[in-house]
Amino acid sequence: MASGRHVTLLLLMLGYAGWASGGCREAQLPRDCEALCSFDQHGQVTSCELRAAVLLVNNSKYEISLMKVMPVLDLAVAKARSLGLLPYWLKLTFFPQDDGCDATYAQIGAIDSYSSCVHVFFGPACDYCVASVGRITKFLNAPLITTGGFTYDFTEKKVTCADEYFMTVRMGALSFRDIAFVFIDQMKRNRWKKMHLLYDTNGQNVVAGRHTCQLMMKSMVQFVKKEEIDYGTFDVDSVHVKDYPEVLRDHIGNVYSVVVMCANATTIREILLAAEELGMVDSGEYVFFSIELTSSDNSTKEPWRVVGDTPERNEKARKAYQALLTVTTRTPDNVEYLNFSREVKSLAQSRYNFTFGNSSVSTFVTAFYDAVLLYALALKESLPDKPGEVNLDGGNLTRRMWGRSFKGITGYVHIDENGDRIADYSLLDMNPETSKFEIVANYYGANKTLEYIPGKRIHWSGDRLEPPPDTPTCGYDGSLCPDNSLPGYAILSIVLSSIVVFLVVGSVFIYRHFKLEAEIASMTWKVHWEDVIVMPSEKFKAGSLYSLAPNKQRGSQLSIYSEDNMSLPGGMDRRSFVPTGIYKTSKIAIRPIPRNKVEISRPLLLELKRMKDLQHDHLVRFYGACVDPPHCCLLTEYCPRGSLQDILENEQMKLDKVFRGSLIHDIVRGMGYLHASDIRSHGNLKSTNCLVDSRFVLKIADFGLHELRKPHPLDPDEDRNSYAYWRKQLWTAPELLRMGRRPAEGTQKGDVYSFAIIVHEIEMRQGPFYLGNASNLSPREIIEGVRRGGGSPLRPFLDETSVDEEVASLMDRCWAEDPAGRPDFAGLKEIVRKINKDSRINNLLDNLLSRMEHYADNLENLVAERTADYLEEKRKCEELLYQLLPKSVASQLILGRSVIAETYDQVTIYFSDIVGFTSLSAESTPLQVVDLLNDLYTCFDSIIENFDVYKVETIGDAYMVVSGLPVRNGMNHAREIARMSLALRDTVMTFSIRHRPNEQLKLRIGMHSDVIDDNDST
Template sequence: MILEATMILLSLSSVSSSDFGFNDAVLQIKPWPTENCSVVPAETRCKAVTEEKCKICNEDVCKLNIVVSFPNSSQYILNLNRVSKLVDETLTGINLDYEIKAIDDKCSQEIVLGKIIDITEWCPHVIIGIPCDYPIAGVARISKYLGNAGVPLLAPSAFTYDFTAEKISMSNEFYHLINIGQADYRSFAEFLRIIFTKYEWKSFLLLYEKGDFYEIGGENACYLTMSTLVYTEFVGYNYESKDLSNINSSDPNSYSDLLKESIGVKYGVILSCASHSKIRKVVIEAAKLGMMDRNEYIFFNFALYNNASEPDLPWYDANDTDNNEMAKKGFDSVLTFYPYRETNFNEIKEHTFRGFYYLNDIQEALIMYVDTIKEIIDNSSSDFKGCNIVQRLRGMHYVNENGWNLTLNCNAQRLSKFALVAQTNGKSKIMATYSIVDKTIGFWDPGNFVFPPEKPVCGYDLSNCPTYDKVNILLISLISVIFFGLVIVSIIFYRHYKLKAEIYSQSWKVNYEDIAFLTKDRRSSLHSITTIKEYDEMSLAGDKQLFATIGYYKSIRVAIKKLPDVKVNLSHQQLIELKAMKDLSNDNLVKFYGACIESPNNCLLIEYCQKGSLQDILENPEYNLDWTFRMSLIMDVTRGMHYLHGSPIKSHGALKSSNCLVDSRFVLKISDFGLHFLRGNDKSDEADANSYQYWKRFLWTAPELLRMNNPPAPGSQKGDVYSFAIIMQEIIMREGVFYIKGTSLEPKEIIEIIRSGPDANNGSPLRPTVSSENVSEQSDEITTLIERCWSEDPHDRPDFATLKTKLRQMNRKENDMNLLDNLLTRMEQYANNLEALVQDRTKDYLEQKRKCEELLDQLLPKSVAQQLIMGESVTAEAFDSVTIYFSDIVGFTALSAESTPLEVVDLLNNLYGLFDSRVEHYEVYKVETIGDAYMVASGLPERNGLKHAYEVGRMALDLLSSVKKFKIPHRPDTPLRLRIGLHSGPVVAGVVGHKMPRYCLFGDTVNTASRMEQNGQPLKIHISSATKAILDKVGRFDIELRGEVEMKGKGKVITYWLNGEKADNVFLGEDFLSPHHIPISARPSTPRPRSIYDPDTSQRKVVELRTGLDAIDFVKEIDTIKKCHNHVNKIEPEQTVLVKITPSDETEVPLLPKTQENR
């Protein structure tokens, strides 16, 4: 019997012991790794062999010598004849010579050791065997001395705990032993220890048989199993043990006496390991004694040679049919430990003998060994030392044709799984699984099984429980029945009262003030990252039929659907329906959060699905829906409608593709069901009975409903099935609703034909086209199903329960996928479909972002703008020395009064455009313009030493020169009189405001610069003594003393006029330094003659080159150049300048590196 349902469930389970309340930390040994097994300490590696012998390959000839050691007796599952034949069949066709030595070891240590020693000179390369534990130990100890530095021992039955202990070092006596069998006693002990810890059992009874259970592990298998328990994981536990080998089976009372004496009322937990017949007799006698009646006893049995995926029938005996029913009852309290190997048993069903899996273990291990040898040969290596081959096998993985796999951990032990199987009415069910990979219980489903305490409460004979008078028992029982009857009646009344209270509590009711509508301003807010994300998602989704307003209710994003502005009086039945809507919960139904019935704000609040409706997706060519995706959408509709039809809502009544919404995970959810007493008041669609949209909404309606004068608003369940068929046709064809190939009928014409019946369409009902080209391999099945769903007779249409089952059978691929894989598949398909769209949107976004950053750089200093973009706060900063420029237009007020507003705007735009074009040539920052006022500063936000006065001074002269040439567009004969003021000193600068942040300057220096401008004169540059002191250090400006000037708040101060720059080239002092530029006085001021080559005239001109000067100043020293474009910012020291004189009045000044030719 194969546990298919259980295996499917187990394949979906991937959890740890802690998830089921188990504590795997109690185990003595942690899991062994399976990777990097070759990384071992030096002391554990193979020792160098000075003279190698027993080589596998000599020159070009390679041959394997294989020893097969098993008893030559059919009583053993692994016998010499069967294994030798398997080895020979496995090695056939491996392109490698081999020779097999078969040894009949008779499970005797003396015999097998003698025969192994006798064939030492034959040079065995690998040993396969031995089925008994004691002989295995002897052979494993001498295997390290055989052959070429040891011989690997592939042991399928090395079960005892000594063979699974640590053996990663060459010094370990069992280093060459490789456990290839599917079971081991210690793993059973660990599995059981975790369960004991959960149920806090500290005592138990052992029942074992010594000498009659030798099919694979020898006559001591059960004895060693129990020994492993008590000497490894159960040290310190209280236990007794009984050997069933000496029991008299002919005495009918022997088993009963054993149970009474050994178990009695002392132990509630019994561990057994014996032959099938003896375990069955023990269970039958325990059932007869009543040990199985009150869930006070539990039996754990060990089945070493079966598999949990194909368990036997332990209760059945063809020779004892009279006791089969009693045995079946008894085994309901027995839990059996099995090795567990998941596989497709249909492919290996011809293998029916017990223990077949162990034979397969040998084949897998032999193939893995041969592959290792071939790999060494293919790599042209001669390292065939046995210890190295053992090291290579550790951590290896092999999968055979049946899906079985063999993986060895770094301790040379096979990674196996074990299962705990329960029997219920003779049927097996896997209750738990345990894996030695991580030593955790990965599956746990006890069902209704009851785990008793470690000691019986009453005992099988009730000896631990007092007896009572029957009259008193009857009286107490009667009183109890009456009491519990009253309690039940009270509960019924209470539930009825509570239900009524819940109905009238109106938990679905929503206050309109609690709804936060998502407005456009909020979506575009710079301070709301979440809403920006939402806005981007809406943008990526494309054009959709979004008829609902988006908002937030209790921090949940919802869709708000407006209702007609009418007063609503709710009846008791309508309140029940509203509560039922609130209680609905299904992954494929849109969640109903509540309703607001406060006129004029009537609305419904439902779950927001940002991908829009199914109709939107089907009509959007950007979505590439493969067949798997389409079937997923169809299955979502089926699941949602199946749940809806089983709920109090009963039916939909308006199922259509526009009412099927898709959320962000591409899960389809059905909406617009129920509450027809609220939705039915909306008559807007009936305003124009001849419109396209009016008739289109009936294309999903069933024929029998179309023919009614007043069809019910909730529709019918059969009508929903018809609507579902139309939706399936939409999904498959993607040609729009009710697509009929070769025709162009309008919705109104289609509805009239359907209403008229089949006679109006040549005797056949009018239905959409379903082409097999658009359907997957189930074309016939899906087409037939659609035709059944839109059948003219409602009784011929299947219900959604049938549809769900049928579609599951068609959609096997999705059924094999778990929920996470299904979701990931959908999201991957969506990502692939929208990848190009996202790239385009991202490109547009980056372009707009670049423009915004450029605009921000124009409004604020670049360093400040970068801080704001990164979300950092900009703190105010103090600057020790800056120069501030203020200017305004004298007579601007009168000029504005005589001009129109547009003329004033045009004037200022042209003027400031001129100013801006000149300012960008200097190391200054434009602070702001207000009306005719213009403010510039230098020395911030980037400090430049004392160069700020120099830069602002030259800029002021430039602007003054430019404004003299400026013509007012609408009054060209009227000159502009610019008044300029400069002042230098300390300021504090910072960003002010959040809505429109501005970079502002504060301090007395700003006020003083403004006063200098206000007390100046037209077409003159008024500077303070502080600015004059800095400019004097430059030594190149023409400054004139103005004298004392009365200034508001300052009194009388001495000021100056800046008239221009001196013609001669005066040395700039050492104090005139800029932190980002080379000092002007970096070189001596003495002119140095240079010979400059003119390529046009082939002549050399001798000029004076002063290093460290600006290129524009250097060019002024050349007589032959009238005008020069400043192509070079700075002439570095030790550079040679080549000046090219062109026929036009322009000069190019490139920099050439210093070479001998350029000199």
């Protein structure tokens, strides 16, 4: 402190007046006590003392006692000093007083402390003590900061000095009013309208002194009344433990389902044991709540277990506690609080010779830490930075503590405008797996809401999933439910009827078993080879569609049966049709079994029977199997239109949206039926085994009987480097590709993936697994990419401009990398139905007629195109014929008539050749000779068009023309030939040989007039 500076003496004076006035003291009166400040030799203040009374019970059995609180206060002063809340010159001294949790001793301790010049009171904790001291401090003009004061009386508004607890600040993390709000929230949430309150008057008195639970229930009643909730009360302190079952029967019985209890842990356990004995727990119609005012170690407690009790009773108690929910104050679980708890224990042991034990420090005790910080915050706003005259008016300090928030050791502390701390609460339920209580919900006092913890739920007794009603349905003894017991004769009738039903059902099962065995033994699927009429083999002969359409051979074999899955004998050409025949007047496809001998086992017999019984509009029918060597084969329905792949690769076949939707719908219906049958899955679904019959109905083939379809084990394996080996796996799902030995029957999700690839083929018509024009991956590279998977797995290319959004979404879902993400065919049926909702197809008949109409239109277009091509070729042939023959002769020949010889009396013939043509040809190349003759005769032909003549023939360099036939021109024939000859001569004079431009071409001309026969001319 600077020398020479005079600082006025700090006056810390409180006054006292008679209590009879009923008001607060408005002026500070001096007290006869020692000076609280120290002075230096110059008379300046060097330090001052601030005295605080601590009114608590000096008994460690209480939750809040002097030996537990004093180390907390010491740590709080050190923290306030480090935060700069207490000036360096001010010393805070605590004066502990034992109030014995008695109102009289509390009043005496308050008067004694006031006589010792204390300026603030911390405590007391017992409610009766808080009430008596709170009324005194109003007249002493000193703040009272307590962690007690739980009853609703202390929450009344403190607006004026005339109010009873005008100088009281409540710092405790508990309020009976707020606990009542927690239960009211539960009542509203679960639609409960009535409840029963069981309490032990002096239960949990270590928290708030005498009558703690009675005061708790008194507060509860005040707020339950306002909500118009029906309630009942009973004090178990008035009866013996052995009478608890009778209390439950008489006061709860079949009237109340919701029971709220406040008592010691031992009493709660005995009440729940009595409830379990009465059957209230097993019935699931009752729920018990326990109000636990202490807050330490909530999540690890096992209150049902009592050391020293029998294992049988402990087990009964554990079962009974399943019907219990506990409401308690919320305990901090952060690291800072746990470290502080250990620090308090250490200081209590070293400075106050007190041991807490293994449990953590209660929030009631640590609340005094926050109380000192709150008082220091208000004090800092009233004291100067240096020693001097200050105003320690208790009323002013108290108001500064109201309506503020700060960070304390238990978290953020919120003091409302009435000087009461806003606290939070937890709802605990016993986890049936660990038998320990866990927090399932928290009640936040700031907004008065109960919020459940995500992933947690209440385990209601009786394995209920919902809370019970507020009134028992049947009651603990079932007396509320009507007696539905049957008389003896009715019971006898039921027993006899049950025996009869059992015998009938058993007989049905036995009959069906023997019938199944008889059907298996009868082998209705078996076909004898002599009953099959084999049709002659025909190559590339199909219906009118294929006879009109050119076969592009883009990988398809135009097979009647699936070529990929055919296991043909060696040497048979896959491009030929599958063998066909007649069996019982039905045309069938004969599929050879790739082995000479078939061993018939019971599983194979059962599967053959199932295949024989399997019939559906969109599944290829199985007629039977022939197992007579060497004609082992499968007989199936014949589909003359070939496979779906054949149709898609036929560019002349136009597929509109309706037709494409019909094909997709057929696949979905067929596969849906197949998955629902005993076959379960296909395993090798492709566009090549989707066959089309004569009515353009798509049918699924190559399912089931995988034991007969696979090659013989001794047959050589297929070449893994061949194109065909990898190509036929383009439809296989990635999870199957990754298997070392994939099942022959596949999986249902794998079939969905294959269906997506087929849909892509139908929509794009670019073959299986089309990746766009820019991609040139081989089938093997594609399979490796699909097997590899990853975040962006390899999938076919989708052209968004040509594929509907709904269909594209369908494909994306069906070829998802995760099989669980793919829909099943039952769900696909609904999806496809929605996609086709705007089409004209409503039923099977409309579907068939629409397809046949589309097929007929397609044929008409093909016929029209072929007719136009034919007429164009005919026109070209006629033009050529007119150029080769006279028009009159050509016309007769075109009409199919014979040409009659005719004599012409007046005809002149012109003939010419090139002089020296032989030597000229010898000296020229063949191409030069051709160019010469072509140039010359082109020139001649352009000249003779101007005259009435007809060119007969040109042979080498000879050129022959006639006039007077085939059209007679009278006497003009000689003149026309002469004029033409002169024109040709003049042209030759100026004609230039391309490869000999300096050489003159010479033409020798002859003419002759005579009678001629047109047979000679032709």
